[in-house]
Amino acid sequence: MRRSSFVGALVALVTSAGATLAQSYPTHPVTMMVGFPPGGPTDTLARIVAAQPDADVTLQELDLSSLASVRAAAVALRTAYPRIDLLINNAGVMYPPKQTTQDGFELQFGTNHLGHFALTGLLLEQMLPVPGSRVVTVSSLAHRIQARINFDDLQGERSYSRVAAYSQSKLANLMFTYELQRRLSGAGTTIAVAAHPGLASTELARYTPAIVASSASASKMIEAPATAGARSAS
Numbered sequence: 001m002r003r004s005s006f007v008g009a010l011v012a013l014v015t016s017a018g019a020t021l022a023q024s025y026p027t028h029p030v031t032m033m034v035g036f037p038p039g040g041p042t043d044t045l046a047r048i049v050a051a052q053p054d055a056d057v058t059l060q061e062l063d064l065s066s067l068a069s070v071r072a073a074a075v076a077l078r079t080a081y082p083r084i085d086l087l088i089n090n091a092g093v094m095y096p097p098k099q100t101t102q103d104g105f106e107l108q109f110g111t112n113h114l115g116h117f118a119l120t121g122l123l124l125e126q127m128l129p130v131p132g133s134r135v136v137t138v139s140s141l142a143h144r145i146q147a148r149i150n151f152d153d154l155q156g157e158r159s160y161s162r163v164a165a166y167s168q169s170k171l172a173n174l175m176f177t178y179e180l181q182r183r184l185s186g187a188g189t190t191i192a193v194a195a196h197p198g199l200a201s202t203e204l205a206r207y208t209p210a211i212v213a214s215s216a217s218a219s220k221m222i223e224a225p226a227t228a229g230a231r232s233a234s
Contacts, residue, residue: 009031009056010031010085011031011033011084011086012032012084012086012087012088013032013033013034013035013077013086013088013123014033015034015062015089015090015091016034016035016036016091016092031056031058031081032048032057032058033058033059033060033077034048034057034058034059034060035060035061035062035073035091036059036061037062037063037064037065044059045059058080060073061073062119063102064110064111064112064115064116064119065101065102065103065107065110065111065115066103066115067102067103067114067118070115070122071122074119074122074123078122078123078126081126083129083133084123084126084130085127085130085133086133086134086136087120087123087134087135087136088136089119089120089136089137090136092108092111092112092138093107093108093112094108095108095163096108096162098156098160098162101114106154106155106156106160108162108165108168109155109168111169112166112172112173113169113172116176117176120137124190127190128189128190129189130189130190131189133189133191134190134191134192134193135177135180135190135191135192136194137173137174137193137194137195138173138196139170139173139174139194139195139196140166140170140173140196140197142166145163145164145167146164146167146171148168148171149168149171150164150168173194174194177192177193181193
């Protein structure tokens, strides 16, 4: 992993989808670390550099469905980067068949919420001394589909709906952001915010159930490109 070659560069960590997010900082030097799981897109680095030629980009192996991988990535990032200006918790899974993470959590809750929760906690010390630093967690208006955390069946072992599980994970994102911001408010340096990217054209929707996809297809005329979704998170 290499250090920034820019003086005063914005040091940003993005979990996945870094190419479109890089375009959100066209006039500012960027040192960008992009977290991708093993076997992720091999052309990621080239796409990010094409979008932002002045960016100093590093790919960091990060599997959010594995807490061991999250810890290992955090150690590597803390060693290489004494400060982080921006953490964008962007990666996620939506509507996959029922699965569990390596640690035994329901996949969507474990990846979308618990993985980012752990990563943020492990990197927060790199951000607190940095004025204007920011934790951005990408949530979704889909949290309204199930506006509660089902603590009685958090893993969906008694009854599982992949749509409800996704909505629960997005609600957890919001609850985490609200509480993190409450705790950070006294520090005066770092803030926590959440973003809804809208109907962005990305690979996230590849597991969308047919009934949801058919209703979503009617919204294609208002679906935004991935770059527009990225701007909402930056």
